[in-house]
Amino acid sequence: MSRLGRPLPETADGFAALHNQLDDIAGGAQRELDEKNPQRHTAYAKAGEVRSTYQAKVNELEALRAARTLIPQKLVQRREIIAEGAGVPIDDLPYAAELIDVADSEERWRPAAEKVLRNLGLRLLVPERAQDTVKRFIDEHDMRGLVEYSVVPTASAVPNRPAPNTLAAKLTVNTDHPAGQWLAAHLAAKFDHVCVDTAQDLESHRLAVTVHGTVKMPGNHYRKDDRPELTNPSTYILGGNIAAKRAAIEVDVAQLEKEVHQTAQKADQLDRSINALNSTVEAARKLSAYTDWAGIDHEAATETVHDLEKRIEELKTNNVDLRTLKDRRDAAEQAWNKLVDRCAELKGKLSGYSKRQGLLVETLEREQVKPHTVDDHEDVTYLDSVLAAVEIPATTDSMPQLRSAFSKELKRLQDSAEAERTLAHSKIKTAISRFIEEWADSAPDTSGDVERSGGDFAQLHADIVERKLPDAMGRFERMISDDMVPSISMLHRTIENSANEIETRIDMVNAGLQRVEFDTSTHLQIVRKANRTAEAKEFRGKVDALLSDAAAARRDPNLLMQQFRRVRELMARFTSTDAEARRWRNNVLDVRNAYTFYGREVDAQGETAKTYRNTASNSGGEQEKLVAFCLAAALSYNLSDRDSDGRPAFAPLMLDEAFSKSDEKYAQQALAAFDEFGFQLIMAAPIRMSGIVEPFIGQVVLVDKRVTATDARSTAQTATFGELLTRSADDHYDDTRASA
Structure with a gap:
């Protein structure tokens, strides 16, 4: 009971x-x-x-933790089988979903994009060059499932920008991949669904999709796919956000x-x-x-x-x-x-x-059925080193990921080696072309073809290094040490001597100016100020560096090459014709650019009475006097030498109506300056200045110019200063006659 x-x-x-x-x-x-x-x-x-x-989910989560793609593991393994069987690198066979992602600002459209692009995302992209082997392998083998692939042309046009507010415009494509340009163009052309918020908004468009994934197609055909593999974030395939998918799978687990x-x-x-x-x-x-x-x-x-x-x-x-x-x-x-x-x-x-x-x-x-041994010991060692660099443990579960990572690393190393080979080929070709251009008679081949003549040029290079280079280096060393550096040093000494010469001659001119009064109890002196230019200082530094390393460079080839580079740089700047080089060269070679000059009027005690940097503040007569003193000083600077006490080696000086409008005092002081510097004055002046010029003139020639209504005549005769005074006082002298 x-x-x-x-x-x-x-x-x-x-x-x-x-x-x-x-x-x-x-x-x-x-x-x-x-x-x-x-x-x-x-x-x-x-x-x-x-x-x-x-x-299965736990296994998928474990696999995803080591995976580099959101594509389901079975499809990843199927791609590996195809890639290995067709002899194509895995990186050349991406799934479309691996190159597509939703833009960061459009994340709310990801569920719709996953539904619409599911079939395209699981489509393999096969490069045109590999299509024959891939087609053959897929056709001749049981793929144990559905395989879809598209052949990507080698040359893809630049894709058009997708229309705004379309599904394609809310996606990003990795155009760095060779298939990226083609895929971007395909998306813009085939997935131009207008994105709308509600189903009611679908009516006004030919092709559109709502944010929940309802698709309107031409012919009033509507479709919405809510199968779990399309709606669960753990099954998303677009992009490479493995962390997000892993989190979703963890929720599923x-x-x-x-x-x-x-x-x-x-x-x-x-x-x-x-x-x-x-x-x-x-x-x-x-x-x-x-x-x-x-x-x-x-x-x-x-x-x-x-x-x-x-x-x-x-x-x-x-x-x-x-x-x-x-x-x-x-x-x-x-x-x-x-x-x-x-x-x-x-x-x-x-x-x-x-x-x-x-x-x-x-x-x-x-x-x-595949070979798994490598006979060459060096190849084995190299492959072991590459495998050690791949940080994935070798287990049966991780073998697909390990194989993929190992292949990618080998491909990366291959690409790097190919890039280095291309660079080396380019450098060798450039070197051969330059050699042919400079020394065509010594070239073993003048075609410039690296494949054809590279070996001959390599042998020539070895021969030069072994036998001819030491001789050339010896000549090069002698040229640098015995010719170039001493020549540059001599140029620098010449520049320094020119500066000293300027200072010496200024002192000589000042000594001459000290002998004649500029004004009552004052004398004019030329003041110099040296301010070496930045270019001159730079040149001095480079010369010092050359000279300091000159002795050591004879024993050190590296230092010798450094000396050559210094010389080459200087010669390039001295010989270049561009504006910057001309300015640099002028500031280095013309030492006058390092000086500024002005006049200083000093009294008997050496105190400064006035300074003259120009004539703007003087009267007309004072201006002429200052100009005359400066002219006398400049002529003395250029025509005298240090042994002549400032007196010119060539003394005749012709003045045409000089000081004709000046005050007598200023005119006499100016003429006294020329006379004191030792110039022999030859002057053309009106008769009225005879009293002013008499102390400085030894002989007079009177030129009489007569102007009539029909012609003009001039006569010349010697005269004394007394005759000049008489002619000057003659009452019959008028504007029609002029004398000098």
């Missing part, structure tokens, strides 16, 4: 009523059994399926782990319910055998039950062993439940291991 969950009948009527219900009780329990038995099978199957899905426990618990509950129903059916069957209440010693049975229950309680209270057994039974029941869970878990793992075994067997069969 306890198995039926009903109280014991105490009367014949109660027993008869129970007996009449036994068939219904057994039938109800049997019907429930018939209903729940299939459910138990379904529940256990569901628990195993969830466990398998959970394990946590959810699936909960489902594993829930389905296992549900299966256990069904199992316990079915066991209880079986017990009910069995108890009803046994009770139906009792048909007479009188034949049942229920009082004795009841008393026996009460006695047994009482004894059980006493035993439970006093018997430690019984309590221990009960605890063991409870522990055993818990262990049983755990074993049931573990059994379901192991079934899921076995299923996963079985699939994995199949994949590993397939991989083994493929690998066994």
